[in-house]
Amino acid sequence: MMSKKIKNILLKKNKNKIVSLTAYSKNYAKILDKHCDIILVGDSMANVLYGMKNTHKITLDTIIQHGISVRKGVKKSLLVVDMPKGTYKNPSEAKKNAKKIIKRTNCDAVKIESNNKNFKIIREIIKAKIPVMGHIGFTPQFKNTFRVEGKNKKQVKKLIKEAVSIEKAGAFSIVLECITPNTAKIITNMLKIPTIGIGSSLNCDGQILVTDDILGLSGFYPKFVKKYINLNTAIEKVVKKYSKDVKNKLFPKKKNFLYGK
Ligand code: KIV
Numbered sequence: 001m002m003s004k005k006i007k008n009i010l011l012k013k014n015k016n017k018i019v020s021l022t023a024y025s026k027n028y029a030k031i032l033d034k035h036c037d038i039i040l041v042g043d044s045m046a047n048v049l050y051g052m053k054n055t056h057k058i059t060l061d062t063i064i065q066h067g068i069s070v071r072k073g074v075k076k077s078l079l080v081v082d083m084p085k086g087t088y089k090n091p092s093e094a095k096k097n098a099k100k101i102i103k104r105t106n107c108d109a110v111k112i113e114s115n116n117k118n119f120k121i122i123r124e125i126i127k128a129k130i131p132v133m134g135h136i137g138f139t140p141q142f143k144n145t146f147r148v149e150g151k152n153k154k155q156v157k158k159l160i161k162e163a164v165s166i167e168k169a170g171a172f173s174i175v176l177e178c179i180t181p182n183t184a185k186i187i188t189n190m191l192k193i194p195t196i197g198i199g200s201s202l203n204c205d206g207q208i209l210v211t212d213d214i215l216g217l218s219g220f221y222p223k224f225v226k227k228y229i230n231l232n233t234a235i236e237k238v239v240k241k242y243s244k245d246v247k248n249k250l251f252p253k254k255k256n257f258l259y260g261k
Helices: 004-011 026-032 060-071 091-105 119-127 153-169 181-190 231-247
Strands: 018-022 038-041 078-082 109-111 132-137 173-177 195-198 206-209
Touching: 004 078, 026 060, 038 060, 038 206, 060 078, 060 091, 078 091, 091 109, 091 119, 119 132, 119 153, 132 153, 153 173, 153 181, 173 181, 181 195
Parallel strands: 018 038, 018 206, 038 078, 078 109, 109 132, 132 173, 173 195, 195 206
Antiparallel strands: none
């Protein structure tokens, strides 16, 4: 049986845009939960949080640990956890690891990047009653070089076939990463499940971005990111002030003392 949260996401198709962001910890998640429909514990944490060169080495246990933290901040949004590279090589491994993610984090769904072959894996996870979000276009677990997809007829055809196969496998939504506006439009119109775009224009049912990017914290700002604030500068100002206060004995003040004068 489909959960109420998943049903609500499906109902937004062709009505309201789906708002989605990534979170890796409770404090962020708590804020995001007020305004997001979907919160993703993305494997982008590999680059953003752990400074790795790509997402390939982030482990299942690390993702789970962050999922546990994020869960503590999420009440109303649908919580999706990314399955890291290498954790869904075959149906039985995929099922075992998806179950582990759900059991340990209590999330609502898992996300799987498509390699245009793993449709059976999606089907098997769904058979185990675990909702799956698909992911096509630029899929960092399988592609090393960044490029926009869907620029020529051959690519468009391939992407459409891939998206349809993921829907047929039973996914409840699909991320379209860095796909041309026209291809995103064709896929969004063709599918019954909602598409969530990142760098794929307005022609999607919703949008997702990496939270640290929109906050100006990650240092990675491709054209498709809107940097809403430069939190790097704001944090630095605070740290500088704190440093000055400590050095000049302006902190702690009496009001900060726990005991005595
Ligand atoms: O890992 C991630 O954050 C993602 C989003 C960018 C879609 O997969």
